[in-house]
Amino acid sequence: MNETIPDKATILDWLEEVKDPEVPVLSIIDLGIVRDIRLQDTDLEIVITPTYSGCPAMDMIATMIKMEMAAHGYPGARITTILSPAWTTDWMTEKGKQQLKEYGIAPPLPKQQGCDQRLFQEAAAVQCPRCGSYHTQRISEFGSTACKALYQCEDCREPFYFDCAISKVAFA
């Protein structure tokens, strides 16, 4: 176990190795859920926030962070979860959005689409991650896990996911 405390940049580097269990190409840094790293004397606290309330991956992510820190010799790191300010897609890195697209999940919409409480609205145009077409159709608002909506591309026929934990923010 190490006595000295590493600096923030080093810790952020290590946390790049911790991936979102549901989208394993994304690190928790790219996802923007690591909000703060607090260092005081020998006390090390990592502050995280969930993408949405029901996210079942949060407990696993906290455990993965502890394991990663332990692997670098800091088993005593504390993980704190905060809810406010609420997570937004703005906190995702550009690298993260690009990786999401390459993985086959449409990244968050470039600008906010206001469809709030207006009923029976057409789903917002989401770009096909395979061919880039905007000629896509929403098959289901809710997908196989809680944060993915199912779309299909009308041009190349590729079915794909749109991350709706992310879209929840983008639409709201």
Add this chain to the structure above:
Amino acid sequence: MKALIDYTLHLADNTLILAQRNAEWCGHGPVLEQDIAITNITLDLVGQSRSFYQYAALLLNNGSTEDSLAYLRTEREYKNCLLMELPRGDWAQTILRQFFNSAYQYYLYQYLQQYNDPQLSAIAEKSIKEVSYHLRWSSEWVIRLGDGTEESHERMVQALQTLWPYTGEMFIPAPYETELGIDLAAMQVSWQLKIKAVLEEATLDVPEKIFMQQGGKAGIHSEHLGFLLTDLQYMQRTYPGCEW
């Protein structure tokens, strides 16, 4: 402090009990997409209830945890509205109850965001985005079913008759809400306007003012809650302290 703890438990119980009811649809929804939708909504509700239980445990500061509060309290200690514990009924009844609740949560969480308790505000801020999704989805389904076929319309009429007498309790303040100064009257006005607009579009008659059932907020429940808790708490009661 007692009032804040009771109110936080009330918010937690409301979301957990409704989640447990909705979860009964898992694998049984009328079509795959909507089965997934209702269970996704359920997951959001469980997430919200966890945040409330964690906060209540922190305030209690007596060794309680989110798990002990959910799994080891008895019927009379639960403070959810009676509406949440009623049987799921058919799809019409499930949809209508979700709609009543989502509309309530939509205005409640807007209110709590401004309320002077930082943790309740934070939970409300986190949850309102999900709730606005739930409200839109359930509003659309109320309209589809109400303004749908003869049978779907008839089922919605039945659901409305069954559930309406339980909607008043949300806005009848419990002693802990009065003590905390929660303004339910203002929320009720917004809620009624929303309900009226959607029911009218669904070609459903807005019910008259009638006698409203109450008791759940004070721990006086219908017989349904006992059966629900038996199911919910079975594992921890049978194998105390068991972990996954």
